[in-house]
């Protein structure tokens with residue numbers, strides 16, 4: 001029998017900002033949450049008194065942390081799956097399940113999973129090494145351009161190389177990798193879905209990544225996405241199909257490409273709270289963090305209805321500054337109504353480090369965007 005939700009001991013692997021926001025959501029209901037990560041001064045340590053020092057990639061640390069818990073979840077997928085398998089065998093609930101994590105940790109296995117389940121995704125092949133890729137290009141079996149992704153431990157685009165011509169072959173990344181067709185796309189969309197222990201699913205409204213015109217970096221996340229109602233329902237159905245195929249419990253963030261020809265392709269998924277769901281705290285009836293906790297403790301899922309439009313921008317460490325963080329332009333920004341600033345409480349800033357995020361809400365998306373631009377130009381993390 002499942003214990004009542006407030007009596008369950010919940011362990012979270014990872015103490016970064018996603019762990020912090022999970023704890024903030026859980027504290028509203030007085031949940032018994034504990035964190036495992038290397039240092040108690042990490043973001044989650046500031047809001048979660050039950051902090052175990054250890055590493056979520058180390059099997060011994062995960063086993064020791066997990067043995068007295070009822071449920072284990074994650075805020076990062078690169079954790080010791082072996083330890084989670086053992087904990088599961090010992091009767092501890094592990095959400096997302098180790099089998100799901102094993103597939104998602106490896107971009108190659110993830111793509112093969114989509115192929116097996118007839119989930120639309122960019123055409124791909126797997127390669128053992130950068131030498132094998134060079135050989136395939138030379139012998140004409142692999143055509144330029146393409147996208148190379150390392151199979152393991154890619155994060156925020158760091159394990160991705162776009163190879164457009166022969167000169168770009170210099171940029172090839174080492175190790176086993178996934179080669180994908182370079183997709184011509186009009187938009188990048190994310191749909192965060194939650195699946196509960198009974199297999200019920202609910203999707204949050206689709207989010208659109210808005211790219212900076214020159215830097216080609218995601219600048220804003222915008223909700224609702226500027227897509228038609230029909231596209232929204234196709235994206236939602238696809239994200240739900242993926243969550244059901246994995247049979248995961250908890251959140252699954254599904255990143256999609258909307259191609260120039262109008263089709264959706266699944267790029268990749270994350271079985272945890274996601275950057276593209278931060279805005280749900282202010283914009284939706286239930287936040288992604290609360291939804292994840294509902295799902296893993298056996299509670300019914302909450303409404304995902306969008307209450308008001310919002311724009312989310314990540315607050316990154318300003319290039320050229322490393323050291324104790326200083327927040328410049330703070331006062332002018334928080335003077336505006338609808339500007340919700342979240343600082344993760346990281347002591348040190350570094351160029352492009354995620355130091356916080358801002359969700360700007362307004363009656364219309366246009367108004368939110370204007371205000372988000374103001375925040376983007378004014379609020380800086382320096383040292």
Ligand code: ADP
Pocket residue numbers: 122147149154155156157158159160180181182183184188255267268
């Ligand atoms: P990460 O896991 O590091 O975030 P992604 O697979 O999400 O890596 O890729 C990062 C970005 O690279 C995507 O958001 C997209 O803009 C671009 N990208 C990835 N795959 C392709 C592809 N097949 N075709 C075109 N662009 C791609």
